[in-house]
Amino acid sequence: LDLGTGSGIQALHAAQHATRVTATDLNPRALHITALTLALSGAPAADLREGSLFEPVADDGTYDLIVSNPPFVISPGARLTYRDGGMGGDDLCRTLVQEAGDRLNDGGYAQFLANWQHVEGEEWQDRLRSWVPRGCDAWIVQREVQDVTQYAELWLRDAGDHRSDPVEYQARYDAWLDEFEARKVKSVGFGWITLRKSAAAQPSVVVEEWPHPVEQPLGDTVRAHFDRVDYLRAHDDAALLAGHFVLAGEVVQEQVGLPGAEDPEHVVLRQHRGMRRATKVDTVGAGFAGVCDGTLSAGRILDAIAQLVGEDPVLLRDRTPSQIRLLVEQGFLEPAR
Numbered sequence: 001l002d003l004g005t006g007s008g009i010q011a012l013h014a015a016q017h018a019t020r021v022t023a024t025d026l027n028p029r030a031l032h033i034t035a036l037t038l039a040l041s042g043a044p045a046a047d048l049r050e051g052s053l054f055e056p057v058a059d060d061g062t063y064d065l066i067v068s069n070p071p072f073v074i075s076p077g078a079r080l081t082y083r084d085g086g087m088g089g090d091d092l093c094r095t096l097v098q099e100a101g102d103r104l105n106d107g108g109y110a111q112f113l114a115n116w117q118h119v120e121g122e123e124w125q126d127r128l129r130s131w132v133p134r135g136c137d138a139w140i141v142q143r144e145v146q147d148v149t150q151y152a153e154l155w156l157r158d159a160g161d162h163r164s165d166p167v168e169y170q171a172r173y174d175a176w177l178d179e180f181e182a183r184k185v186k187s188v189g190f191g192w193i194t195l196r197k198s199a200a201a202q203p204s205v206v207v208e209e210w211p212h213p214v215e216q217p218l219g220d221t222v223r224a225h226f227d228r229v230d231y232l233r234a235h236d237d238a239a240l241l242a243g244h245f246v247l248a249g250e251v252v253q254e255q256v257g258l259p260g261a262e263d264p265e266h267v268v269l270r271q272h273r274g275m276r277r278a279t280k281v282d283t284v285g286a287g288f289a290g291v292c293d294g295t296l297s298a299g300r301i302l303d304a305i306a307q308l309v310g311e312d313p314v315l316l317r318d319r320t321p322s323q324i325r326l327l328v329e330q331g332f333l334e335p336a337r
């Protein structure tokens with residue numbers, strides 16, 4: 001399901017791997033263009049539905065995949081359909097996320113671009129966590145934050161308003177800032193929201209900020225994230241220590257410290273694939289990651305490290321699982337097959 005299909009670009013992508021594609025839009029013209037996009041590209045025709053959000057598919061079943069690049073812009077009024085959700089604040093994105101839960105098959109994914117408000121006196125992460133529907137795991141990545149003035153300028157320019165009469169431009173700009181002030185909005189976050197219907201008793205909801213370049217496309221990385229969530233949920237600390245891990249491909253170690261110093265001040269593991277994450281580790285973490293080729297269990301590796309550094313192996317086994325968990329969660333280590 002591609003919700004708010006516009007030119008049909010995402011329906012076209014979906015047609016490459018889905019047996020059936022439904023595309024919706026509030027604007028009937030968009031549906032005509034989507035039909036044209038698919039036909040010109042030799043893709044199978046999609047089921048095209050006119051209407052708002054999930055309304056046009058209300059009587060249909062559930063989906064394996066829902067994608068949307070919705071009209072997420074937070075603006076005063078609903079002047080431009082391509083951009084303005086028209087529900088006030090970030091309510092359109094919230095509604096989309098909340099309603100997606102009931103529309104997914106078990107194991108199905110929903111993936112949205114979205115904007116969200118950073119409101120005075122509220123943690124933005126809490127706002128997003130409150131959107132996640134029951135029965136879904138979620139991975140939410142904030143890619144960028146703009147203060148309200150930058151944001152208003154960006155979207156006025158996007159709509160070509162900067163070329164209009166300066167008095168009119170100023171009035172629009174003021175209306176935008178007045179709206180933000182009334183809602184106590186300080187800035188606006190932009191990012192990706194991915195849901196997976198898991199029906200897990202303890203859903204995993206990861207809300208994080210990662211503004212750095214990533215390796216596109218990220219489809220495999222997204223799937224791997226949720227696979228790791230399943231793995232970690234099913235393995236307590238004892239099971240982690242009995243597990244075997246391999247270092248993910250193209251992870252390197254970086255060390256920072258004074259020239260000639262015996263020990264580095266910081267050791268960082270850095271990925272060159274996927275999210276291209278970097279994380280600080282201690283010498284045990286770095287040594288552990290370096291040895292992970294799937295041969296020895298995590299516990300056996302820690303015992304060997306304990307012997308090398310002269311630490312009590314019981315204490316080391318006690319304190320290290322949280323670090324291993326983090327390295328697995330972030331994709332530096334993968335459970336060996």
Ligand SMILES: C[S@@+](CC[C@H](N)C(=O)[O-])C[C@H]1O[C@@H](n2cnc3c(N)ncnc32)[C@H](O)[C@@H]1O
Nearest residue numbers: 004005006025026027052053069070071081082
């Ligand atoms: C940002 S555009 C995205 C278009 C296209 N999916 C893309 O990624 O390029 C948002 C689309 O959502 C449509 N739209 C606006 N309000 C909507 C609503 N309430 N329900 C469904 N679609 C809506 C607009 O007409 C527009 O085509």
